[in-house]
Amino acid sequence: MNKKYLSALVCGFGAAVLTTIPGIESVACCLLVPVAAGFSIGLYKKSHPDILKIQTGTGVLLGLLTGVFAALFASAFEVILTFITKTNDLIVAMPQTEKLIRDMNLGQAAEESLKVLRQMANEIQSKGFSLLYSVMITLANLITYTIFGMLGGVLGTAIINRRSNQ
Amino acid sequence: MQIALLKNFKLIGTDTANQILITRFVFLSLLTIWITGFLLPLVSTIDDPLTNFLIAKIYSTVCHQDSTKYISIDNNSTLVCARCSGIYFGALIAAIASIIIFHPLTSKKLLLISIIPLLIDVLLVSLGIYSYLKIISFITGMVFGSIIYLFILTEIEKLILEQISDSLNE
Numbered sequence: 001m002n003k004k005y006l007s008a009l010v011c012g013f014g015a016a017v018l019t020t021i022p023g024i025e026s027v028a029c030c031l032l033v034p035v036a037a038g039f040s041i042g043l044y045k046k047s048h049p050d051i052l053k054i055q056t057g058t059g060v061l062l063g064l065l066t067g068v069f070a071a072l073f074a075s076a077f078e079v080i081l082t083f084i085t086k087t088n089d090l091i092v093a094m095p096q097t098e099k100l101i102r103d104m105n106l107g108q109a110a111e112e113s114l115k116v117l118r119q120m121a122n123e124i125q126s127k128g129f130s131l132l133y134s135v136m137i138t139l140a141n142l143i144t145y146t147i148f149g150m151l152g153g154v155l156g157t158a159i160i161n162r163r164s165n166q
Numbered sequence: 167m168q169i170a171l172l173k174n175f176k177l178i179g180t181d182t183a184n185q186i187l188i189t190r191f192v193f194l195s196l197l198t199i200w201i202t203g204f205l206l207p208l209v210s211t212i213d214d215p216l217t218n219f220l221i222a223k224i225y226s227t228v229c230h231q232d233s234t235k236y237i238s239i240d241n242n243s244t245l246v247c248a249r250c251s252g253i254y255f256g257a258l259i260a261a262i263a264s265i266i267i268f269h270p271l272t273s274k275k276l277l278l279i280s281i282i283p284l285l286i287d288v289l290l291v292s293l294g295i296y297s298y299l300k301i302i303s304f305i306t307g308m309v310f311g312s313i314i315y316l317f318i319l320t321e322i323e324k325l326i327l328e329q330i331s332d333s334l335n336e
Contacts, residue, residue: 030228053332056325089226097222099233113218136216140223147200151318158321161328 007043012069034152063153252307280313
Protein backbone atom coordinates (compact mmCIF):
# COMPACT_ATOMS: atom_id res chain seq x y z
CA MET A 1 0.00 0.00 0.00
CA ASN A 2 1.11 3.53 -0.76
CA LYS A 3 2.73 5.12 2.30
CA LYS A 4 0.50 8.13 1.78
CA TYR A 5 -2.57 6.08 2.59
CA LEU A 6 -0.97 4.05 5.37
CA SER A 7 -0.90 6.95 7.86
CA ALA A 8 -4.55 7.73 7.07
CA LEU A 9 -5.45 4.06 7.51
CA VAL A 10 -3.69 3.80 10.87
CA CYS A 11 -5.16 7.03 12.25
CA GLY A 12 -8.62 6.33 10.81
CA PHE A 13 -8.57 2.91 12.47
CA GLY A 14 -7.43 4.48 15.77
CA ALA A 15 -10.24 7.04 15.67
CA ALA A 16 -12.77 4.30 14.85
CA VAL A 17 -11.60 2.20 17.82
CA LEU A 18 -12.09 5.21 20.12
CA THR A 19 -15.64 5.76 18.82
CA THR A 20 -16.65 2.40 20.28
CA ILE A 21 -16.03 3.74 23.80
CA PRO A 22 -19.42 4.78 25.25
CA GLY A 23 -19.72 8.54 25.70
CA ILE A 24 -16.97 9.35 23.21
CA GLU A 25 -19.18 8.59 20.22
CA SER A 26 -20.98 11.94 20.39
CA VAL A 27 -17.69 13.86 20.09
CA ALA A 28 -16.20 11.41 17.57
CA CYS A 29 -16.92 13.56 14.61
CA CYS A 30 -16.13 17.01 16.02
CA LEU A 31 -12.96 16.10 17.89
CA LEU A 32 -11.64 12.60 17.23
CA VAL A 33 -11.70 12.68 13.45
CA PRO A 34 -10.04 16.11 13.04
CA VAL A 35 -7.38 15.13 15.62
CA ALA A 36 -6.86 11.79 13.83
CA ALA A 37 -6.47 13.69 10.54
CA GLY A 38 -3.83 15.90 12.18
CA PHE A 39 -1.97 12.83 13.48
CA SER A 40 -2.18 11.26 10.04
CA ILE A 41 -0.40 14.29 8.53
CA GLY A 42 2.20 14.13 11.32
CA LEU A 43 2.83 10.44 10.57
CA TYR A 44 3.02 11.15 6.84
CA LYS A 45 5.63 13.85 7.44
CA LYS A 46 7.67 11.54 9.68
CA SER A 47 7.63 8.82 7.04
CA HIS A 48 8.77 11.36 4.43
CA PRO A 49 11.63 13.25 6.11
CA ASP A 50 12.62 14.76 2.75
CA ILE A 51 9.37 16.80 2.62
CA LEU A 52 9.90 20.19 4.29
CA LYS A 53 6.34 21.44 3.96
CA ILE A 54 3.07 19.63 3.45
CA GLN A 55 0.98 20.97 0.58
CA THR A 56 -2.62 21.97 1.42
CA GLY A 57 -3.92 19.49 -1.18
CA THR A 58 -1.98 16.64 0.45
CA GLY A 59 -3.31 17.67 3.87
CA VAL A 60 -6.90 17.75 2.62
CA LEU A 61 -6.48 14.37 0.89
CA LEU A 62 -4.99 12.78 4.02
CA GLY A 63 -7.81 14.29 6.13
CA LEU A 64 -10.40 12.98 3.67
CA LEU A 65 -8.87 9.50 3.66
CA THR A 66 -8.64 9.47 7.47
CA GLY A 67 -12.34 10.39 7.58
CA VAL A 68 -13.25 7.67 5.06
CA PHE A 69 -11.26 4.97 6.91
CA ALA A 70 -12.62 6.12 10.29
CA ALA A 71 -16.18 6.01 8.93
CA LEU A 72 -15.78 2.55 7.39
CA PHE A 73 -14.11 1.05 10.46
CA ALA A 74 -16.51 2.77 12.90
CA SER A 75 -19.48 1.44 10.92
CA ALA A 76 -17.95 -2.05 10.78
CA PHE A 77 -17.35 -2.03 14.55
CA GLU A 78 -20.91 -0.90 15.17
CA VAL A 79 -22.29 -3.66 12.92
CA ILE A 80 -20.16 -6.29 14.71
CA LEU A 81 -21.08 -5.03 18.19
CA THR A 82 -24.75 -4.91 17.19
CA PHE A 83 -24.53 -8.47 15.89
CA ILE A 84 -23.01 -9.69 19.17
CA THR A 85 -25.21 -7.74 21.60
CA LYS A 86 -28.40 -7.60 19.46
CA THR A 87 -28.88 -4.04 20.64
CA ASN A 88 -27.49 -0.62 19.73
CA ASP A 89 -28.14 3.11 19.98
CA LEU A 90 -31.17 2.81 17.70
CA ILE A 91 -32.91 0.41 20.11
CA VAL A 92 -31.94 2.47 23.18
CA ALA A 93 -32.97 5.77 21.61
CA MET A 94 -36.09 4.38 19.89
CA PRO A 95 -38.60 6.34 22.06
CA GLN A 96 -36.61 9.56 21.53
CA THR A 97 -36.23 8.89 17.81
CA GLU A 98 -39.99 8.31 17.52
CA LYS A 99 -40.51 11.69 19.19
CA LEU A 100 -37.99 13.31 16.84
CA ILE A 101 -39.74 11.93 13.76
CA ARG A 102 -43.12 13.08 15.12
CA ASP A 103 -41.64 16.54 15.89
CA MET A 104 -40.77 16.83 12.22
CA ASN A 105 -44.52 17.12 11.71
CA LEU A 106 -44.67 14.99 8.58
CA GLY A 107 -48.16 13.54 8.95
CA GLN A 108 -48.45 10.30 6.97
CA ALA A 109 -44.72 10.40 6.17
CA ALA A 110 -43.96 10.27 9.92
CA GLU A 111 -45.92 7.00 10.18
CA GLU A 112 -43.98 5.60 7.21
CA SER A 113 -40.70 6.64 8.86
CA LEU A 114 -41.72 4.99 12.12
CA LYS A 115 -42.69 1.81 10.29
CA VAL A 116 -39.24 1.62 8.69
CA LEU A 117 -37.55 2.34 12.03
CA ARG A 118 -39.56 -0.31 13.86
CA GLN A 119 -38.72 -2.83 11.14
CA MET A 120 -35.01 -2.06 11.56
CA ALA A 121 -35.31 -2.31 15.35
CA ASN A 122 -37.10 -5.68 15.05
CA GLU A 123 -34.43 -7.07 12.71
CA ILE A 124 -31.67 -5.94 15.07
CA GLN A 125 -33.35 -7.43 18.13
CA SER A 126 -34.11 -10.75 16.41
CA LYS A 127 -31.13 -11.30 14.06
CA GLY A 128 -28.61 -8.74 15.31
CA PHE A 129 -28.33 -7.29 11.81
CA SER A 130 -30.28 -4.90 9.62
CA LEU A 131 -28.91 -4.21 6.15
CA LEU A 132 -30.77 -0.93 5.88
CA TYR A 133 -29.46 0.27 9.24
CA SER A 134 -25.90 -0.75 8.32
CA VAL A 135 -26.08 1.16 5.02
CA MET A 136 -27.60 4.20 6.74
CA ILE A 137 -25.01 4.31 9.50
CA THR A 138 -22.15 3.92 6.99
CA LEU A 139 -23.55 6.69 4.80
CA ALA A 140 -24.10 9.05 7.75
CA ASN A 141 -20.60 8.36 9.08
CA LEU A 142 -19.04 8.83 5.65
CA ILE A 143 -20.69 12.23 5.19
CA THR A 144 -19.80 13.71 8.58
CA TYR A 145 -16.40 12.06 9.14
CA THR A 146 -15.08 13.13 5.73
CA ILE A 147 -16.17 16.76 6.25
CA PHE A 148 -14.51 16.96 9.67
CA GLY A 149 -11.56 14.91 8.41
CA MET A 150 -10.84 17.44 5.66
CA LEU A 151 -11.17 20.29 8.16
CA GLY A 152 -8.72 18.52 10.47
CA GLY A 153 -6.45 17.94 7.49
CA VAL A 154 -6.26 21.65 6.66
CA LEU A 155 -5.74 22.66 10.29
CA GLY A 156 -3.18 19.88 10.83
CA THR A 157 -1.24 21.01 7.76
CA ALA A 158 -1.18 24.60 9.03
CA ILE A 159 0.00 23.59 12.51
CA ILE A 160 2.60 21.05 11.34
CA ASN A 161 4.06 23.40 8.72
CA ARG A 162 4.37 26.17 11.31
CA ARG A 163 6.16 23.81 13.72
CA SER A 164 8.63 22.86 10.98
CA ASN A 165 9.31 26.55 10.35
CA GLN A 166 10.18 27.19 13.99
CA MET B 167 4.95 36.04 11.76
CA GLN B 168 1.48 37.46 11.12
CA ILE B 169 2.86 40.93 10.31
CA ALA B 170 5.30 39.38 7.85
CA LEU B 171 2.48 37.45 6.23
CA LEU B 172 0.34 40.56 5.97
CA LYS B 173 3.26 42.41 4.44
CA ASN B 174 3.53 39.61 1.89
CA PHE B 175 -0.20 39.79 1.39
CA LYS B 176 -0.01 43.50 0.56
CA LEU B 177 2.90 42.85 -1.79
CA ILE B 178 1.19 39.96 -3.56
CA GLY B 179 -1.94 41.96 -4.25
CA THR B 180 -5.28 41.14 -5.78
CA ASP B 181 -4.69 37.50 -6.80
CA THR B 182 -4.08 36.49 -3.19
CA ALA B 183 -6.96 38.66 -2.01
CA ASN B 184 -9.25 36.93 -4.51
CA GLN B 185 -8.02 33.50 -3.42
CA ILE B 186 -8.74 34.34 0.21
CA LEU B 187 -12.14 35.75 -0.65
CA ILE B 188 -13.02 32.61 -2.64
CA THR B 189 -11.95 30.47 0.36
CA ARG B 190 -14.23 32.49 2.61
CA PHE B 191 -17.15 32.17 0.19
CA VAL B 192 -16.60 28.39 -0.05
CA PHE B 193 -16.63 28.10 3.75
CA LEU B 194 -19.73 30.31 3.99
CA SER B 195 -21.53 28.15 1.40
CA LEU B 196 -20.60 24.89 3.14
CA LEU B 197 -21.68 26.28 6.48
CA THR B 198 -24.99 27.44 5.02
CA ILE B 199 -25.66 23.94 3.62
CA TRP B 200 -24.79 22.37 6.99
CA ILE B 201 -27.08 24.78 8.90
CA THR B 202 -29.92 24.31 6.39
CA GLY B 203 -29.64 20.57 7.06
CA PHE B 204 -30.37 20.79 10.77
CA LEU B 205 -33.04 23.45 10.20
CA LEU B 206 -34.89 21.26 7.66
CA PRO B 207 -37.72 20.25 10.02
CA LEU B 208 -38.39 23.98 10.58
CA VAL B 209 -38.25 25.10 6.98
CA SER B 210 -39.59 22.21 4.94
CA THR B 211 -41.03 18.72 5.01
CA ILE B 212 -39.47 15.76 3.23
CA ASP B 213 -41.83 12.87 2.63
CA ASP B 214 -39.24 10.16 2.22
CA PRO B 215 -38.82 8.33 5.56
CA LEU B 216 -35.33 7.05 4.78
CA THR B 217 -34.10 10.54 3.91
CA ASN B 218 -35.52 11.85 7.19
CA PHE B 219 -33.84 9.08 9.13
CA LEU B 220 -30.53 9.63 7.33
CA ILE B 221 -30.56 13.40 7.96
CA ALA B 222 -31.33 12.86 11.66
CA LYS B 223 -28.60 10.21 11.83
CA ILE B 224 -26.01 12.50 10.18
CA TYR B 225 -26.52 15.13 12.89
CA SER B 226 -26.51 12.47 15.63
CA THR B 227 -22.75 12.16 15.08
CA VAL B 228 -22.23 15.80 16.07
CA CYS B 229 -24.87 16.27 18.77
CA HIS B 230 -26.39 14.18 21.58
CA GLN B 231 -29.85 15.12 20.17
CA ASP B 232 -31.62 15.37 23.51
CA SER B 233 -35.16 16.34 22.44
CA THR B 234 -35.63 18.56 25.54
CA LYS B 235 -32.75 20.75 24.38
CA TYR B 236 -33.89 21.38 20.82
CA ILE B 237 -35.00 24.79 19.59
CA SER B 238 -38.67 24.35 18.71
CA ILE B 239 -40.97 26.57 16.69
CA ASP B 240 -44.62 25.56 16.16
CA ASN B 241 -44.01 21.93 17.22
CA ASN B 242 -41.10 21.63 14.77
CA SER B 243 -37.58 21.26 16.14
CA THR B 244 -34.04 21.66 14.91
CA LEU B 245 -32.01 18.45 14.61
CA VAL B 246 -29.30 19.66 17.02
CA CYS B 247 -29.50 21.12 20.53
CA ALA B 248 -29.56 24.85 21.37
CA ARG B 249 -25.82 24.90 22.17
CA CYS B 250 -24.82 23.24 18.88
CA SER B 251 -27.24 25.53 16.99
CA GLY B 252 -25.56 28.50 18.69
CA ILE B 253 -22.10 27.26 17.69
CA TYR B 254 -23.10 26.92 14.03
CA PHE B 255 -25.00 30.22 13.94
CA GLY B 256 -22.03 31.96 15.56
CA ALA B 257 -19.83 30.47 12.85
CA LEU B 258 -22.29 31.66 10.20
CA ILE B 259 -22.26 35.23 11.55
CA ALA B 260 -18.46 35.14 11.63
CA ALA B 261 -18.41 33.76 8.07
CA ILE B 262 -20.57 36.63 6.82
CA ALA B 263 -18.54 39.17 8.82
CA SER B 264 -15.29 37.78 7.41
CA ILE B 265 -16.45 38.65 3.91
CA ILE B 266 -17.30 42.23 4.88
CA ILE B 267 -14.33 42.81 7.23
CA PHE B 268 -11.20 41.61 5.48
CA HIS B 269 -8.76 40.87 8.34
CA PRO B 270 -10.54 38.75 10.93
CA LEU B 271 -7.30 37.55 12.58
CA THR B 272 -7.79 35.92 15.93
CA SER B 273 -5.56 34.24 18.50
CA LYS B 274 -5.40 31.11 20.65
CA LYS B 275 -5.87 33.34 23.73
CA LEU B 276 -9.18 34.66 22.39
CA LEU B 277 -10.24 31.11 21.55
CA LEU B 278 -9.57 29.99 25.13
CA ILE B 279 -11.46 33.00 26.52
CA SER B 280 -14.45 32.28 24.25
CA ILE B 281 -14.83 28.74 25.53
CA ILE B 282 -15.00 29.87 29.20
CA PRO B 283 -18.70 31.05 29.19
CA LEU B 284 -19.70 27.78 27.47
CA LEU B 285 -17.80 25.67 30.02
CA ILE B 286 -19.22 27.67 32.94
CA ASP B 287 -22.75 27.12 31.57
CA VAL B 288 -22.13 23.36 31.18
CA LEU B 289 -20.63 23.19 34.69
CA LEU B 290 -23.41 25.16 36.41
CA VAL B 291 -26.12 23.11 34.68
CA SER B 292 -24.32 19.85 35.55
CA LEU B 293 -24.00 20.93 39.19
CA GLY B 294 -27.71 21.78 39.25
CA ILE B 295 -27.13 25.44 40.15
CA TYR B 296 -29.63 26.35 37.47
CA SER B 297 -31.57 24.29 34.96
CA TYR B 298 -30.72 24.13 31.25
CA LEU B 299 -31.69 27.38 29.54
CA LYS B 300 -31.77 27.26 25.76
CA ILE B 301 -31.07 30.98 25.40
CA ILE B 302 -27.90 30.85 27.55
CA SER B 303 -26.68 27.72 25.78
CA PHE B 304 -27.39 29.31 22.41
CA ILE B 305 -25.56 32.58 23.24
CA THR B 306 -22.51 30.91 24.85
CA GLY B 307 -22.39 28.51 21.90
CA MET B 308 -22.60 31.43 19.49
CA VAL B 309 -19.65 33.24 21.11
CA PHE B 310 -17.52 30.10 20.93
CA GLY B 311 -18.71 29.23 17.41
CA SER B 312 -17.83 32.64 15.98
CA ILE B 313 -14.33 32.68 17.52
CA ILE B 314 -13.47 29.09 16.59
CA TYR B 315 -14.61 29.75 13.03
CA LEU B 316 -12.36 32.83 12.81
CA PHE B 317 -9.51 30.83 14.35
CA ILE B 318 -9.86 28.04 11.77
CA LEU B 319 -10.17 30.59 8.96
CA THR B 320 -7.07 32.45 10.18
CA GLU B 321 -5.06 29.20 10.24
CA ILE B 322 -6.20 28.26 6.73
CA GLU B 323 -5.46 31.73 5.36
CA LYS B 324 -2.01 31.74 6.95
CA LEU B 325 -1.39 28.44 5.18
CA ILE B 326 -2.51 29.91 1.84
CA LEU B 327 -0.33 32.99 2.35
CA GLU B 328 2.68 30.89 3.39
CA GLN B 329 2.35 28.68 0.32
CA ILE B 330 1.97 31.65 -2.01
CA SER B 331 4.93 33.30 -0.34
CA ASP B 332 7.01 30.09 -0.71
CA SER B 333 6.12 29.73 -4.39
CA LEU B 334 7.18 33.35 -4.99
CA ASN B 335 10.48 32.84 -3.16
CA GLU B 336 11.34 29.74 -5.20
